[in-house]
Amino acid sequence: MPSSPAPPFVPSPRRERAPHPTGRPRRLGGWCARHSVGVLLLWAVALAGLQGLVHAYGGDYSDDFSLPGTQSQDGLDVLRAHAPSAGGHSAQIVLHDGEPLTDLSDQVSSAVTGLRKLPDVLVVQNPLPPPGSTPPPPPTGSPDTGPLSADGRTAYVTVRFDVRPSTLGAEYLHGVDRAVQPLRAAGVRVEYGGPLGELARPGAGDRTGEAIGFGVAFLVLLIGFGSLLAALLPLVTAVFCAVVGVALLGLLASVWTFATVSPTLATMIGTGVGIDYALFLVTRHRQNLLDGRDPATVAGNAAATSGRAVLLSGCTVVLALSGLWVCGIGFIGRLGLAAAVTVVTAVIGALTLVPALLGLIGRRIDRLRVRTPVAETDATPGGNTRGGSTHSGWHRYARRVERRPWWFLAGGVVVLAVLAFPLLSLRSGHIGDGADPESFTDRRAYDLMSSAFGPGSNGPLTLVIDRSDVPQADRPALASQAGKALTGVPDAATITPLTATSDGDVLTATAYSVAGPQDERTTALTDDLTDTVLPKAVEGYEARTYVTGTTAAQVDFLGVVAGRLPLVVAVVVALAFLVVLVVFRGPLVAVKAAVLGVLSISASYGVVVAVFQWGWGGPALGVPGDVPIESYVPVMMFAIVFGWGMDHEIFLLSRIHEAWLRTGDPRGSVAHALGITARVITCAALIMVSVFAAFLISDSIVVKMLGLGLAAGVLIDASVVRLLLVPAVMTLLGRAAWWTPRWLDRALPRPGTEGTAGRKP
The missing domain is CATH 3.30.70.100 (Alpha-Beta Plaits)
Incomplete structure (x- = not known):
């Protein structure tokens, strides 16, 4: 009796012949390696030129939560039309003295007069009553909310500007300082609240965190590579590309208004992915060198194989960040643009700067070693080469996952469910000045206002x-x-x-x-x-x-963001699904990637809620009490963590797919791919975690929140998802993972990336 045909969802491996690495990435990488000095000079000239342009034409950063069409913005427009002086942007200057401020009326009047002469000032309110009069009593049964407290020792000067004060630049504070100097000379305590306080914040508060992150990343790279030069190269290229990206962002800030957190976010993301991408290329390059190939040719081959994966991964991250624009909020969309700028420079650096440095270093990359070099291998599953995977600990672990996939799948799901549980109580909001450290003048102004006039006086x-x-x-x-x-x-x-x-x-x-x-x-x-x-x-x-007013605008902003978050999630997930589907031509693989990505980000949300909103460990991080989750942080976390997860999803799936095309063994291909990539993925994840977690020492609560959220997301994705759930699910899917209906296979484009080759390059 003839045997029945195989089910349509259980295909044989397609022995397709993918492009040999002789395309543009290989030619570009090889050219950069052979002309390394010229490439390095071009990058240096570009950096110097951009820094000069930023110094001359660069813009400033400010938080603009206003949204056209919202009732708070419409109300502000009405005020501007009927009372221009009342419709500007306000900031408070808080005064406090041990004696009644009415005894210093001359100094207060002098300060008010000086403030009125400053550029962009519409009106300045003198908190003291006219000479010979007394301030009216506050309404019965309510705290004193006038500009002068009941005891006369605290007052606030309201200054209204025709532009947002945060856009005026830190130099503007010199004029404000000169105006209030008579008060300070008389011993009056003067603190700047609101936007003026933001201008007075230290400008380099995150440098220590960046230094710590780089230090930890270097140690991880040194342990992973065992070579000083190999460890330094990803760090040097990532920092260089991040600096170039932030300079480009400074030029864009002269055209569009970017949030104050934008440069920190761009540095954080650009440095992380820059190290990540350089790590992939250096790893592949060193393996080919160990096989005895020419350094310039090897650099070109690395750009053609791992470089293709880097290019595709970078496009995936940029697509995820671009999905933020669908929320229709320019503030959030420009945050995504800020991060995307440094991702693009990281990709360009990986394809040009990294090959140039590899060509310049040549075979000396492992000369300053601390241990015997180990690199990944492309050995056929079941084979063994130098640095091979057959007898490695990761390969033995992969075989255990292969034997008990249901146990590993269940364990991973339980871990994600426990971590995601706090997400059920997430409360979004805006983190005000009261959460800032006491070293900030806006925090001191906040405390003075709360003590004298009640906490509500900080958000009229x-x-x-x-x-x-x-x-x-x-x-x-x-x-x-x-x-x-x-x-x-x-x-x-x-x-x-x-x-x-x-x-x-x-x-x-x-x-x-x-x-x-x-x-x-x-x-x-x-x-x-x-x-x-x-x-x-x-x-x-x-x-x-x-x-x-500012508080009402923040409430409207929160409502709009919360309402449009599902749309952002849907668009970003759909884009990631399409990318995986096009590259690997497997609908089930694409569905698996999307579902696991959502589970991973849900778990990282839970960690952020537990720490900041529940207060579990918040005081140890310098967070004064429980704070809400900043309204735009979940949106940013989703785009970044989901994009990064797809980045490593592509890296791992490409190796599984490559082994599947060679052997037709779905289970063995999963074990082989995990054995040769787990070390690189783990090393990359530890680096990203160290870079992101280092920002926990920042003075900004929002930066702390983003740092923890991104660090938790990367750690969860690299450990639970990438090392537990992905191999377990791929093992259970078997051949069905790569099934594609014929009509869909014909309709999809063929981008040709690393891991789709039918033979080893």
């Missing part, structure tokens, strides 16, 4: 009622009705009486929360005023209401 809410379409005869009744509606609002410490603008078309008031700006009660108050209290206050009239 401006209430706007536009009654332009209300007849003059009905306006008094509307004002009376609105005033009554604004009495006894839950979570409001006080709401000032409504006042009309000079043209009479707009009513304004200021609401102060019972809690600080980052507290849930302040968010609840903002939502209540926006959705319920103010609409009820103008019920029956053709009036429009808004809640605006």
Whole structure:
């Protein structure tokens, strides 16, 4: 009886002949290796030129949470139209003295006058009453929320600018310092709050973290390679490319507004992936050198094999970061652009600068060794060469996974589920000045304001009622009705009486929360005023209401980000799915990559929530108490960690696929690929973790949060996902992993990357 045909989902290995490494990457890598001095000079000239351009034309960084079309932005536009001086961007200068500040009225007036003369200043409010008068008492039953405290020892000067103060540059503070000098000379404590405080923050607070990260990365590379030059090369190229990328970002900042965290984020990501990509090329290069090949030819071959994987991985990371634009928020999209800039320079450096240095060093790469060099091998599964995998510890581990895949799959899923559990209680918000270290002037200003006027004074809410379409005869009744509606609002410490603008078309008031700006009660108050209290206050009239100001804009920003996060996740996952599908032509492999990527990022979210929101270890990291998760951190973490996971997914799957095409043994191919890549993946992950974790000593809570989240994401992905779940799932899928319907196989393009070759290059 004839045997039945094999099921369509169990294919034989396709003995396809992929391109030999004679394409553009090989020619580029070989040319750079043969002309190493010229390539190095070109990079040096590019860096020097970019630094000069940045010094002359580079822009500044500032946090702009405003969103066109939101009610807070619309309210600000109404204020600007009817009361320009009230519609600018405000900052506070907080004054404190042991004696009543009214005794220093001349010095206060002199400081106010000096501030009014500064560029871009619309109006400056003098906190002291006119001579011979007394300040009005605060509303009954509420804390003192006026510019002068009840004891007269604390006051705040409100300065309104026609531009965001954070865009004015640190040099602007020199003028502010000169204006308040009479107060400091009289012994008054002067602290800058809000945007002025951001300008006064130290500019090099993350340098120590970067140095520590590089130091740990060097040790990992030295242990992994066993050679001083081989360990230094990835570090040197990564730092050089990151500096070039940050310089390009500085030029872009002169055109677009980037967040203050952008250069730190770009440095963090660029350095990490730069080391990662250089590591892949150096590893392949050293193996070919051990096989006795010519250094220049070897460098070209490394660029054609691992270089192709680097190019594809870089494109995957950039695609993931580009997916942030689908949220429609320029602030977040530009954060992704900032990181993508240094990823691009890291890829260019890996394809040009790394081969140039490899060609320059030649066979001397292992001369300054601390142990016998070991490199990965491309031996056929079951074979053994120098540095081979057949008898390595990783290969023996891979065989254990092959024998009990269900046990390893279950163990990995349980670990991810436990780590992801805190995600169920995630609370997004904005981290205010109260979470900054006490060495920052904005934190000291925050504490003075909270002590004298209540925590809500640090996040006032401006209430706007536009009654332009209300007849003059009905306006008094509307004002009376609105005033009554604004009495006894839950979570409001006080709401000032409504006042009309000079043209009479707009009513304004200021609401102060019972809690600080980052507290849930302040968010609840903002939502209540926006959705319920103010609409009820103008019920029956053709009036429009808004809640605006910095805190209201942050609440609107949070709502928009939370609503669009699922869209970002869907787009990024879909892009990653398509990349894996096109490269490896296996729908099940692509589905597996997408699902495991989502599980990995969920676990890293859980770690961040446990540390920062639950306070598990937060004080040890310099976090004062429990803080919410910064609204844009989950979005950024998803794009970066998911992109990095796809990076190493491609690296591992390429070796599995290569072995499968050679042998047709699906289980043996998984064990072989894991045996030859686990050391490199582990080394790369340890480096990335050290680079990211080093930013935990930053003064910025957001930077700490990103550093921990990215470090946890990389560690979880490299250990649980890459070493447990991927080999277990690939073993269970067997031949079905590489099944593709014929119509889909014909429709998909053939990019030809490392690991798709039917024979060894």
